[in-house]
Amino acid sequence: MQAIQQGKDGIYRWVYELNLYTNPTIFFLVSKIFLGIGLGLFFFIQVLVMIEDGFQLDQLLDSIVMLAAGLVGILVLVAVGYLVYAFIMGGKYCVLFEMDERGVKHTQLPHQVKKAQVIGVLAVMTGAAAGNLTTMGSGLLAASHTYLYSEFAKVKSMEILRKRNLIKLNEPLNYNQVYVDADNFDFVLNFIQARVGKNN
Template identity: 35%
Template sequence: MNNNQNSNGIINGERITENIYLCPDGKYRWIYEFPMLKNPVILFTVFKVLGMSAAIIAIFALLVDLIEDGSITPATDPDELMIGFWVILFFIGVVILSYIILAGMYGWKYMVLFEMDEEKVVHIQMQSQFKKTEAIGWLTAMVGIASGRAGAIGTGILAATRNTSTSDFINVRKVIGNRWMHVIKVNKLLDHNQIYVEPSDYDFVFRYISDRCVNAKVRKG
């Protein structure tokens, strides 16, 4: 097989790892796809965010109690504790149900296109109706756009992008690797990004990102 093309002859670029290509415009590109019910990394992220929000609300309530009464009075009434327990269970159930519904809307798979260069990494979520081969065609169109050779089909596929998240390396404060979950977290102060990679590509991407995030604390998982 030609080292400058993927197995379908669609991506025209230098193959760096099993799934990552260095394209003519100087950017690394790869597509990652995983079943949302088997890999719960997104669900864990949602629970983490909600947990932090709940903790902030609880701390605020305790401060209000301290200001008004001069002391913090813990809830000792069994009925109050039971109500709180059921409220927590209810919200956990709502989050899980919402995640399942979202996974169904995405066709049970989460598919992402990544672009990476010397300055940033871009996380581009694709619509659920795109098959992987169509997404690769989208990727090829992006290379054409960057090279000034995109056709009408590139414009149509470009319009199908659902969500994009960009992390400029200079602004990243934490790089956290999790090889088991196939994810590298690239966190700015108020914006968190998750970069998904196959195990065969993990070391290359983690090293590339961590070497360029000069202001970040790096934790290799």
């Protein structure tokens, strides 16, 4: 277990290393996106066909069969792509979380950075020490690939998936996934719930 650290700036920080092979959360997310696109295209094409030729049951049934085959093909491609991605990432998705009274930030770290390195840098960042390691910490965060920020006041719903160590924060057009280990899960969940409830 890695303890959540609170810095002098009042921000709680922790690192979570998601096992891409045993935790299917990212695979499910990508699958939903591609299946949604496939279904959207299907309905759009069907509307165009009905406008052009009118409703034809035989044509619709044939299209549904083709849709089912297409969705299976999409899932196979997503699965293969996901396994390639997991292999490239070394089987791990390393994330830094920063949480304060206003919201929580999810930062994906470069795949070559290991959890132990990040924890060491965080220990310096949250303490009073200064010097090269603090600069290194800033550089590490600047080199991060992507980040996503959820402001508690804008969160419309939450989904709690304790078995996957996951709290989903849903805003309009913004969906954040907060990962936290079992020992710290209740602390983070209660912290978020208290602030989402107050701001909405």
